[in-house]
Every structure is written in structure tokens, then in C-alpha cells.
Amino acid sequence: MSTAQGSQGLQLVESEAPDVVILDLGLPDMDGLDVLREVRRFSDVPVLVVTAKGDEVSRVKGLETGADDYIVKPFSHTELLARMRAVLRRSHLPQLWGDEGVVRGKGLSVDLAARRVFVDGQEAELTPSEWNLLSYFVRNEGRIIPLPVLAEKVWGSAYVESSSIKMCVRRLRLKLRDNTKSPQLVRSHRGLGYSFVMPRW
Amino acid sequence: MSTAQGSQGLQLVESEAPDVVILDLGLPDMDGLDVLREVRRFSDVPVLVVTAKGDEVSRVKGLETGADDYIVKPFSHTELLARMRAVLRRSHLPQLWGDEGVVRGKGLSVDLAARRVFVDGQEAELTPSEWNLLSYFVRNEGRIIPLPVLAEKVWGSAYVESSSIKMCVRRLRLKLRDNTKSPQLVRSHRGLGYSFVMPRW
DNA sequence: CCCTGTTGTTACCAAACCGTGACTTTTGTT
DNA sequence: AACAAAAGTCACGGTTTGGTAACAACAGGG
Numbered sequence: 001m002s003t004a005q006g007s008q009g010l011q012l013v014e015s016e017a018p019d020v021v022i023l024d025l026g027l028p029d030m031d032g033l034d035v036l037r038e039v040r041r042f043s044d045v046p047v048l049v050v051t052a053k054g055d056e057v058s059r060v061k062g063l064e065t066g067a068d069d070y071i072v073k074p075f076s077h078t079e080l081l082a083r084m085r086a087v088l089r090r091s092h093l094p095q096l097w098g099d100e101g102v103v104r105g106k107g108l109s110v111d112l113a114a115r116r117v118f119v120d121g122q123e124a125e126l127t128p129s130e131w132n133l134l135s136y137f138v139r140n141e142g143r144i145i146p147l148p149v150l151a152e153k154v155w156g157s158a159y160v161e162s163s164s165i166k167m168c169v170r171r172l173r174l175k176l177r178d179n180t181k182s183p184q185l186v187r188s189h190r191g192l193g194y195s196f197v198m199p200r201w
Numbered sequence: 202m203s204t205a206q207g208s209q210g211l212q213l214v215e216s217e218a219p220d221v222v223i224l225d226l227g228l229p230d231m232d233g234l235d236v237l238r239e240v241r242r243f244s245d246v247p248v249l250v251v252t253a254k255g256d257e258v259s260r261v262k263g264l265e266t267g268a269d270d271y272i273v274k275p276f277s278h279t280e281l282l283a284r285m286r287a288v289l290r291r292s293h294l295p296q297l298w299g300d301e302g303v304v305r306g307k308g309l310s311v312d313l314a315a316r317r318v319f320v321d322g323q324e325a326e327l328t329p330s331e332w333n334l335l336s337y338f339v340r341n342e343g344r345i346i347p348l349p350v351l352a353e354k355v356w357g358s359a360y361v362e363s364s365s366i367k368m369c370v371r372r373l374r375l376k377l378r379d380n381t382k383s384p385q386l387v388r389s390h391r392g393l394g395y396s397f398v399m400p401r402w
Numbered sequence: 403c404c405c406t407g408t409t410g411t412t413a414c415c416a417a418a419c420c421g422t423g424a425c426t427t428t429t430g431t432t
Numbered sequence: 433a434a435c436a437a438a439a440g441t442c443a444c445g446g447t448t449t450g451g452t453a454a455c456a457a458c459a460g461g462g
Contacts, residue, residue, distance in 0.1 A: 044276065113270060113287055114343040114398070115390060125383075127419060128391055139273065139280070164421050166440065171420090180440080190429070190438065328408055365410050367450065372409095381451075389450065391418075 010038050013045065020084055020091075024050040025058045026073065033058075033065050040066045046091040048083055050075075056191065063192060064146045090142035103138050105198035108176065108185070110138050117176075124175045129154075133168050134176075137186065137196030146193035169194060211239050214246065221285055224268070225251040234266050241267040247288045251276075267350070304339050306399035309377065309386070311339050318377075325376045330355075334369050335377075338387065338397030347394035370395060 013021060021039065025032040036047060049062035049070045059070050068087050071080060103110045109118045115131060117124045126134060132154050137145075151160040169186055172178075178185040187195050214222060222240065226233035237248060250268040269288050272281060302314035310319045313336055318325045327335065333355050338346075346354075352361040370387055373379075379386040388396050 113284075114396065115345060116398075128393070129420070139276070161422065162439095163423075167421075170440070188439065330409070362411070363450095364412080368410075368452090371451070391449070 009035055013039055013043060017043075018045060020088055021045055021047045022050060022080075022084075023047055023062075023067070025062055026050065026052045026055070033061055036062065036065045036067060046087045048087055060146060060192060063144050064149055068143050086142075103141075103198065106201045108199060110134065112138065119175070119177050126172070126175060129168055130172045130175065133172055134196075137194075138198075141196055141198055144189050144192050144195045149193070210236060214240055214244060219246060221288055222246055222248045223251060223281075223285075224248055237266045237268060249284055249288055269344075304342075304399065307402045309400060311335065313339065320376070320378050327373070327376060330369055331373045331376065334373055335397075338395075339399075342397055342399055345390050345394050345396040350394070 009023075012018075023032055023036060032049075036049070039045065039047065046068045047066070049059070049067040050073060051059045051062065051070055052073050055072075059072070062070055068091070069083055071083050103112065107120045111117070112135060115126075117126055117131075117134065133150070136150070136154050147162050147165055150165055155165075169188075170180065173180055173183055173186050176185050184199060185196060187197060189195060210224075213219075224233055224237060233250075237250070240246065240248065247269045248267065250271040252271055252273055270284055272284050302312065304311045304313065308321045312318070316332060316336075318327055318332075318335065334351070337351070337355050348363050348366055351366055356366075370389075371381065374381055374384055374387050377386050385400060386397060388398065390396060
């Protein structure tokens with residue numbers, strides 16, 4: 001691992017193909033988000049964004065731009081390592097993707113190709129928008145997704161009321177039998193967005 | 202495997218006869234859908250379409266033009282591999298085709314060679330167009346097929362009123378004893394098309 | 403030419419779907 | 433404890449679309 005400035009960092013990512021990238025948004029040149037954008041154009045390497053304490057803005061911006069997780073300064077070694085491990089574990093998505101295009105977890109399996117979802121062995125009937133939402137979640141498992149990103153990616157760029165998204169999330173949770181109090185599948189992160197977690201076996 | 206631009210790609214497909222084609226619709230030089238259309242004029246090679254946009258539109262367009270599956274950028278290696286495996290599996294049509302040309306499921310067996318269908322052990326008499334529809338469904342089990350594709354593939358290229366297709370689906374459902382409310386065999390996917398699923402034993 | 407079975411068409415309906423805005427609950431902060 | 437902001441909930445209604453019925457067109461065989 002190594003540190004570098006903007007353009008150097010980009011070349012490094014391209015040539016070294018690292019397993020994970022730690023990107024400090026608090027650097028002087030402050031083009032950190034541009035770097036992230038560039039990286040995302042050719043790589044989906046997990047990116048862990050570092051922000052200063054209380055800097056809500058860049059945290060959210062980072063996630064919106066495609067970061068996988070964030071960590072606030074000051075942080076301890078152990079915390080950094082923990083975050084890295086988490087990000088790495090998610091990005092490898094072990095045998096999550098079966099031989100077919102089916103993603104399985106405890107009590108939940110999602111067939112991306114056939115558009116079918118099974119909850120505890122029983123098929124759940126999702127509406128189009130519910131399905132779009134779920135499939136986006138599944139393809140970005142474990143990542144916190146801000147509402148604006150969902151609006152863009154799932155509803156196709158249009159401006160969507162946040163309450164519409166909230167409703168869709170609700171209806172999806174119900175069909176997935178996700179306890180709406182303390183949900184385990186579709187989790188909300190106050191001020192940031194939603195994340196989807198595949199239940200471990 | 203190799204990458205190429207529009208026309209080069211076409212020649213490659215013709216000369217190399219690959220097992221699978223990955224087609225990026227976001228290429229600059231030429232409309233990817235045209236490439237796909239061209240390929241389909243002389244080859245049935247499985248095509249996996251890559252699209253940058255998360256919106257439903259370009260995906261559906263891809264499928265309508267004859268793609269076998271799609272994948273949205275950015276995607277992980279594991280996802281790409283999974284999709285490729287799935288596409289390849291489907292194209293080989295596993296052991297669903299029994300030793301004879303007979304496909305069996307719970308309470309339903311379809312003899313593709315002899316053009317006969319049995320529902321709960323009793324033979325069902327299908328009209329020609331019903332049969333064409335069913336056999337196409339069976340050969341594309343589990344895939345969602347947009348109405349335009351059905352028009353093209355089943356009715357032979359002509360422009361067919363969607364209501365005609367709907368009627369044929371209806372009559373087919375009736376003969377297969379598929380509950381027209383919440384059908385299990387021929388399923389409708391609002392805004393997308395129909396899919397056929399063989400009932401599991 | 404008529405009869406019969408098949409297929410396409412039109413018009414209509416019922417239901418699914420989804421967005422919205424008002425309202426309530428939760429959460430975190432002072 | 434009080435407050436404000438965020439997340440969640442509810443009920444309503446407009447729009448879409450797939451399903452349905454009845455009928456017309458058509459083809460082939462007797």
C-alpha cells in the first residue's frame with residue numbers, strides 16, 4: 001500500500017490493481033472526489049473514504065460518488081483494519097454468486113436473471129419498482145447508498161420525492177419479511193441512506 | 202476473447218465463432234444495438250450486453266434486440282463470470298431436454314419432437330399458434346421475453362398487435378390449467394413481457 | 403358453399419402499481 | 433426533558449396495463 005497525490009494515485013490504481021483503496025478527502029488539493037470519480041470509470045475496487053470529524057458533507061458526497069464505506073478522523077489502527085476487513089469481505093462476495101446468476105443468503109435467494117425472489121423457500125412477488133430497487137441493492141451489497149443515488153440509478157435520473165423511495169423501501173421490506181422495526185436486510189443509516197445486507201448462513 | 206470496435210467485432214464473431222459475446226452498448230463509434238442486430242442475422246451466439254446506464258430502458262432494448270442477458274456497469278469480476286456461466290448454461294440447455302426431446306415438470310410434460318403436451322397425465326390439444334408459443338417458451342424457460350420478441354420469434358417477424366399475443370397467452374394458460382389469476386406457468390411481468398417456468402417436482 | 407375451428411380485433415374493466423402529502427414515531431443533540 | 437430533523441407510516445387517488453368477453457375475419461375440409 002502507498003500514498004500519493006491525485007494523478008499519481010490514479011496511475012497507481014491502474015497499474016497496481018490494489019485490493020482496496022484508502023482515499024483521504026481532507027487533503028489540501030481537495031480534488032479527492034474527482035479522483036474517486038476517475039477511479040470509478042475503470043475500476044470497481046473497494047474505496048474506503050477518510051473524512052475529518054464533523055465533515056458531514058464530504059462523507060455524503062463520498063458515498064454518492066461511489067465510495068464503499070467511510071471512516072472519520074481521528075481513528076485507531078484497529079478501527080481502520082476492521083473497516084478494511086469488512087470492505088474486503090464484502091467485495092469478494094465469496095460464493096455469494098452461485099453458478100447461475102443466483103445470489104443466496106440465509107432464508108433469501110435472489111435470481112437476478114429470472115427476476116425471482118425466494119423468502120424462506122417461498123416465492124415473493126415483487127412489483128417492477130420493488131424489483132429494480134432490490135436488484136440494485138443486491139448488486140451493491142453492504143454499501144451505503146444515499147437517496148439521491150437511488151433516485152438516479154433505480155428511478156432513472158428523474159427527481160423523485162424521498163417519500164416515494166421510502167415507501168418503496170417499506171413495501172420491499174414487508175415482502176422480504178424484514179422486520180420493519182430494526183430491519184436486518186434493508187438498513188437505514190440516518191442522514192446517509194440505505195444499505196442492503198445479505199444474511200449470513 | 203478480445204475487444205474490438207463495431208465492424209471489426211462483427212467480422213471477429215463471424216470468423217472466430219466464439220462461445221459467448223460481451224457487447225458494451227456504451228461504445229463511442231457505433232450504436233451497439235445495430236451491432237447486435239447484425240450479429241443476430243447470422244449467428245445465435247449468446248450475447249451478454251453491458252450497459253452503463255442503470256435505467257430500465259436500455260436494458261429492455263437490449264433484450265428486445267436479442268441479447269441473452271445484461272449486466273450493468275460498474276460490475277465485479279465475480280458478477281461477470283456468474284453471468285457468463287449462466288448464459289452459457291442456458292445456451293446449452295442442460296438436461297432439461299431429456300434423452301428424448303421431452304421436457305418434464307410437476308404435472309406438465311412437453312414433447313417437443315412429437316408436438317404433444319400432457320397436463321396432469323392428460324393430453325391437451327393445442328392449436329398451431331398456441332403450440333408455437335409454448336414451444337418457444339419451453340426453449341427459453343425462465344427468461345423474460347418482451348412482447349416484441351415474441352412477435353418476432355413466434356409470429357415470424359410480422360408486427361403483431363399486443364392484444365393478439367395476450368389472447369394467445371390466455372388460451373394457452375387455459376389449456377395448461379394455469380390459474381389465470383396468479384399464473385404459475387406463464388407469468389406476466391408488468392411492462393416487460395412474459396416468462397415461462399417449469400413447475401418443480 | 404357452408405360449417406367448423408382457429409386467430410385477430412375492438413372495447414371495456416378490474417386491478418395493480420406507485421406517487422404524494424399529511425401525519426406519527428424515532429433518534430440524536432442541546 | 434425538550435426539541436428538531438430524519439425515518440417511517442397511512443390512506444387516497446390517478447394512471448397504466450394486463451385480462452376478459454364478444455365478435456369478426458379467415459381458412460380448410462366436407
